[in-house]
Amino acid sequence: MSALLANTALLRKLLVGFVRDEVRKVGVNKVVLGLSGGIDSALVAFIAAEALGPENVHAICMPYKTSNPESEAHAQLVAAACGVEFSVVPITPMVDAYFDLFPDANNMRRGNKMARERMTILFDHSALLRALVLGTSNKTELLLGYGTLYGDMASALNPIGDIYKSQVWQLSEAMGVPQEVIDKKPSADLWAGQTDEEELGFTYRQVDELLFRLVDQRWTKPELVANGFDAEFVESIHSKIQNSHFKRRLPVIAKVSNRTIDRDFRYARDWGK
């Protein structure tokens, strides 16, 4: 477990500095983010409030009719605890209007649609408030592909995309995220009683131990198995990473010219900032 123990004081300073610097250098002073009531978005709200002042952070809770009412209550609790601006925009009318056309849609389609509906609301508020959209996907989710492309994975800046869920818990404790939000079971909250760990089939703490060794430390599969990781588990996580890689890349462009965007036309996003 020790390998995943973060120096929270240092991590806090880095992530707060990241938000402050990367937001202000584009000539903006505000951010907007979706606040689900879960720990990831709660932590991002705390980081942003410290970086920019809570008055410059706008958090939006976007419940669907099947969302657990506790989620909205927790979102409100988090907003109050870090002092950020807070509003609620329910997505039920838009999502239901669409699925009236496709009543047979399964849970996956419905979940993806909800995530993308929320994305459009955040980016609309980005224009409304002259605010950058902050992402709230952690490294565990991003590596496993446990998120919706162009939905919850869409953002301008993501402060927590390089820290594992286990580290999100540690930093949340250190930054004073309300305890009930830290303690509750992580859930995508698409339907009642859903939990991430049940759906994934393993706990975040288990998979983080594996991901840290596999990705950050580049252990080989035989090394992982020799050190007590189940071979099937290692194999399944490796394929999850591989099969979701498309979600972590820009769309593939057919190359025909001498300078193709992102292949031989290469500039940092902070070009000129």
Added chain:
Amino acid sequence: MDFTVVLAQIKPKLGCIADNLAVIEREIAKAREAGADLVVFPELALSGYFLKDLVPDVALRIDSPEILRLIELSKGISIAIGFVEETSDYHFFNSALYLEEGAIRHLHRKVYLPTYGLFDEQRYLARGESFRAFDTNFGRFGMLICEDMWHLSASYILAMDGATTLICLSSSPARGIEGDALGSASAWQKLVSTTALFLNCRVLYSNRVGFEDGVNFWGGSEYVAPSGESIVRGALLEEDFVTARVDEGALRRERIFSPMMRDENLFVTMQELGRIALERGR
């Protein structure tokens, strides 16, 4: 002789030469007001670090107006600074200039261009091919640019060439959040201290701050005495203006106390390196 150095821990804007030059001129003026004799800027202070395809756009010839301006300013204070250099045969180098009394005293072109992990320098830049010590108003110096210092041979060559002060200009990214201190910072601190200790040299390490595409540069610029002791260290992650009084007596005393460089056997080193080169060539 004793002298006062300022390590200007600045935050360059990526690809913005004019803006960066304005910041640099302001820091030079501040250093002069503070009575400093030498001001050291970080690697690529004029351009920023993750340049990629911007390299040719921000490159400067050593007779460009920007460099001539800095040369002019060096009449009032000695200046060490990093930039992208364009040569007349259109090669682009990650270079550092040492300017003094209105002249270029030395130009170092980074030899070791990191191209692994988050680094991609050799894709965009040409490799320098020498390490040379040079004389300054404050003794014999050697210059290194960031990754150069991770190659023992680089500092060793400069010390054997008579340098007693090593200047290292750096753009070191922050990474490693598991330990008591930032991973890359503690690795560098060990490196700088050990290099000073091994070679009985003082080290002036100037590292930038700020973010580029989510990558933080951690700062922590420092003056390390020939004993390996860190005398002054700048702030972590924040801009700083690190001022240090460099004591000639400390260098002399250290070299009397630990005369390793005096005893270093250049003949044995050359003989063995020559043999290794021959054997590798077979």
